[in-house]
Amino acid sequence: MQYLHLTCSREHLHDLVDALKEQFAGCEDAALTDYGISSKLIQAYIVIGWQDVVDERFIDQLLADPTILDLSIFTSPCSTDDLFSPLLYV
Secondary structure, eight states: HHHHHHEGGGGGGGHHHHHHHHHHHSSSSSSEEEEEEEESSEEEEEEEEEESOHHHHHHHHHOOHHHHHHHEEEEOOTTTSSTTTTTOOO
């Protein structure tokens, strides 16, 4: 499973959340996982969970969107990983 973390201004948060909810309505591969405001820089964030890997076309859509300030993709550990061992690779 992969997660996509987006950063945007507070002013765009609710419009983006509404648009993403609409875009992913009925979609079984991706879902809006969390959103809110960061504590330090007071920027908005959105987290989207993806069942497999994040769709490249969706990444292209986000990169072209001027309201998205930044994004990162991370993979959650699979069930065979030892969650308590030190991270040996990045």
